[in-house]
Every structure is written in C-alpha cells, then in structure tokens.
Amino acid sequence: MHIKYESQLREPLVYGEKNFHQVTEDILRPIEVKPSRLWYIGFFIAVTLLLFGVYSLYREVTYGIGQWNLNKTIGWGWDITNFVWWVGIGHAGTLISAVLLLFRQGWRTGVNRAAEAMTIFAVMCAGQFPIFHMGRVWLAFFILPYPNSRGPLWVNFNSPLLWDVFAISTYFTVSLLFWYSGLLPDLATVRDRAFTKLRQKLYGIAAFGWTGSTKHWQRHESLSLVLAGLSTPLVLSVHTIVSFDFATSVIPGWHTTIFPPYFVAGAIFSGFAMVQSLLIIVRKVFGLTDYITIGHIDLMNKVIVLTGSIVGIAYLTELFMGWYSQNKYEGYTFWYSRAYLFSPYGWSYWGMMTCNVLSPQIFWSRKMRRNVFVTFFMSIIVNVGMWFERFVIIVTSLYRDYLPSSWSVYYSPSIWEVGFYLGTFGLFFTCFFLFAKYFPVIAVAEIKYVLKRSGESFKPAFEKLEAQPLDSFVHDNAHAH
C-alpha cells in the first residue's frame, strides 16, 4: 500500500471538516442550483461584448483591414498585439496541469480545471486575430497544406507564420483533450447525482459512460501522465514559436535570440495573473474558499513574482544588447523609440516597465501575497503590463521604418479594431460563464485524491507518524510489498 503522508508543516489544500461526499456537494452545488442574478448580469455583458465584436468583424470583412487604421508602416498593430496577449494568457492552464503534475505539486488540484478551461478559451480568442488579419478570411484554409488545384501550391514550411499555425492548432487540440479527459470522471459524478431526466441524459452523453472502474482509472492515470509529459514541451514550444514570428525577422527590436525564453516567461506571468483574476472571483461567488485557499493564491503569486522578474531581466538584457551591439538601428529602437520617455511611444515602454517589473516586486512580502484584494488588483495590472509589452515590441519596432519618409507615429486603433478586441473578451467570458454554470470548476476526483493527505481535518493524524522513530516508520510503511 502507498503511504499517504504529508508533513504537517505544509499548508492544508482543503480546509474544513470534509469527507468525500462533502467535497462532491460543495463543488457541484453551483452547477445544481439556479444561477444568481450576478451570473445573469455578467453573462449579459459578455454576450453584448461578443455581439459588438461580431459587428466589428462584419465591418472588417466587408470593407477590409483599412477599417483598423493599420498603415503601410505599422502593418501589425492591435490585432497581433492582442493575438500574442491572448496566447500568452493561454499558457497558464497547461502549465498548471502539465508541468505541475510532473513536478508532483499537489496544490494544482484546486486550480487546474478552471485554468485549463481558461487556456482553451484564451487560445480560441487568440486564433481569431491572425485569421481575420488575413483580410480575405474566407480563404483562410489556404494556410493548410492540402493537395490543391493551384499547382499544387504548398505552404511554406520554412516560415514561422506556418509554424504558428501548427503550434497553435496543436496546442488547442491537446489542451482540449487533456481538459476533457480530466473532466470525464467529474461529469460522471454529476450524471449520477442528476435530479432530472434531462440532466441525466445530457451529462450521461458528456460523461462517455464513465463508471470509475479500476482498470479505467489505471489507464486514465497513464493517459494524464503521458499527456502531461507531451504538453510540457508543447507549452514551451508554443510561445517559443510565437516569438519566432518576430525573432526570425530582421526588424531592429525583434531580431533577438533572447525572445523564446523571454516570451515563455512572459506568457506564464500573464497566464497566472489571469488565473488569479478569475479564481478570486470564482472562489468567492461559488463559496469555494475551502478549496481554492489563500495558500493557492500565495503560491501563484510566487510564480508571478518569479516570472515577472525573469521578464524584467530580459528587458534589461535587451537594453544592454542594444548598446553593446553598437548597431545604430538596434540602439535607436531600444534607447530612443522605447526607453526614452518622451519619444512618441515612450509612455508604453514605461507603462510596461512599471506594471511588469516594478509592481510585482510587492509579492516578495508574504503579507501582500496572501492579501486577496492586492492580488486581484495586481493581476489586472500585470495583464495590462503584458498587453503593453506586446504593443511595445510590435509598434515601437515598426513605426520608425528604415526610410524616414515611411515614418509613422499616428497609429491609433479605430473603434472597430478596439471592438474586435472587446469582442474577444466577450467570447472569453461567455465561454467562461457557461463553463462555470455547467461544468465543475474544480476537479472533484482529484480533490478527493489529495483529501486524506492534505485536508485540514486529516493532517493532525500525521502527528503520530512524525513522532515515530525513523526506523520503525520505515519498517511500518516502506515494506508493504
């Protein structure tokens, strides 16, 4: 038999007097009662934003990219900024579920389900931008390599933009599979508690006929572990490839070898911030503070301060290289277009520095890490900062072209480009509201798995074990086979 022992020094992952049934009750309650008025208001706002986004896209598709105020010099503006921003946010879910699974971090159980869902919705939002940026969106399928009547004219496999197509679509598919295979046991739990015929039928279809057989669990564990092993390099590859979109070009400010690790750290940074924003609301509204504890928030804030500092180092390294390379164009981009506060877009660089590098340092203090209000505020700040980062990278590198006759400082997005961005917020939150209403936001089965080891009411039982001399502890627990 396996030892279920965890040091008493570790914070409990589940608070309160719980048993397995109570865990089921607590987590499934929100999806078994009528949603609150707050839910309806939130859902209504989200759908409204989504519809505005759809209308903005209608204008873009009808009249073309010119609707977005992009120009010859600044060909990538808000759209690609938003694309990179959303993809970055979409990194936390798989990181939490895959990387933390491999590192045997028990605390992932409280937050992984919602984070994975968030990942999927964020990647859905991200995908819209490059697709609609193509202009003739009805020809978007040209990016797929399929035998066609135009030669066949194949796609360019040497192009980072095509790598992106493969990376993002693979990432979306694998995240979806990972998320849904993890959901099966929980959907079966919902099905077996169904109080109406319709619920039983619908959740029955969704649960794929899961029974909880030991053999199935054994395979499920193997599946989760291998998917985690696959997703870990995948999650690193996705933002690496997104950074290649820039790094393989010869634009000053983009052409840097530091981009892949710097983008990945930034992605984890913004992803965790988004998880914080969502979960702080979810745990309060759904009364799940026993499962998504202050301890979870504390740990995620540690990740935020770490990745925020890595990003900070990357910014400073770039500045240093801008000077050290003695390349005039690099120096101009980094020291004038970006770091000089009074240059046309200097404000965005310093906005980024303040939000991403300076303000997260507050989380070195344990008191601040465990303060829900500070955390919520900071999570918003970090995401604003990360949006600035992508804007800085894209726009400040583009607006001063090599020829002064092509210089452009007058880029500001049109209402339809902003509308498109708001629309993706609408899509994201519409999906998230529906998810929170119809699916368990916490992995019920996984909480049950850690309950007896990490539950508050079970931890005192370890006192006796800890008092035991080492030899007899080993004798009692390590020779079971």
Add this chain to the structure above:
Amino acid sequence: MAQKKFVVGCFDEEKVLFPAVKQVRTAGYKIKDVYTPFAVHGLDHALGMRETSLHTAGFIYGITGTATAVSTISWIFTKDWPLNIGGKPHFALPAWVPIIFELTVLFAAVGMVMTFCWLCQLAPGVKKHHFHKRATDDLFVMVIECTDKTNTDDLLAFLKTNGAIETDVQVAEEEWWFGTYGEQDDLYNTKQVAL
C-alpha cells in the same frame, strides 16, 4: 451477451478496502472490478491487474507523427514543388523542427486519447451498468463475479465481516460495443501474484 450474477460490496474507507480485497482474493473469489470515485493508487496492483501499455501506444503514435511530418515536408519541398527560398537548401531540416515536433505531439495525444476511449469503451452516449450510484461520489464498490458454485449468502456475510457497509446481489450485463466481455480476463495477470 450473457447475463451474469455479481455480488456487490461497498466500502467507504480505503483502509478497509485494501485488506478486504486481499481477503476476498485469498479466499479464491474473482473480483470483476472495483469502482472508485477517484484513482486509488495501488489498487490495480492489489487486484492483480497488469500494467497498461497505453504509453507504448502513445510512443508509437508519436513516431508516426514524426515520420509523417518529415516525409511529407521533405517530399513537398524536394520533389513535388521545390521552392527557391533565398537560395537556401531545399532540404532545410532545421527549419522543419517546429512542425515535426508539433505533429509528433499532436499524433501522440490524439492517438492516445482515442485508444484510451477504445480500450475503456467510452464514447458519447455509451451506457453501462452501474452497480452503485455512489461509486462516483464516495463509495468504493467491489464487484465479485459469481460462478455456479458460489454461495452468495456466504459471500455476502464474508464481505460484511471484512467491512463492507452495504452488500447486494445483482444480475447484470456489461454493454460492450463488440461483446468483448470475456476478453476483460486478459487484463489480469494469469500467474498468481504474491498478496
């Protein structure tokens, strides 16, 4: 498919379940399965199940993905339509690494999930016999297959003495897609494992 008779014993503690599994197996009964609300580590070994080879399947799918990517891209760029991209070599392996990697992961993940669903016979709309509703909530449900010689009353009493909080006799038929019920025996080690 034949209907079979099963004796069902429900346990609410892992601490009780593991010795009970051992007792029941030592007594010579055949445990069909134990239904649990979460993955109970070590239970598969206690039941004498062999390891799953799902990860091996995953590896095979993965290298299939690698091979597909390498062969397709190299065929397209060297044979079917060699594009001159800045005078660089047509066979530009380093530039293909990202796509080769992505397809490896994609094939492995999709293949494994489909194999998982196939092996466990899971799909939208599949219905299976549930021995106890609370098996997905808080009970560990042990299901023992009866033969002609099984004395159900004895077995029920035996389960009770081993800590089952609820016992039951059920006649059921597993709804497998292709009637592979008997093949489930393959999942167990045929040689006797040390208990």
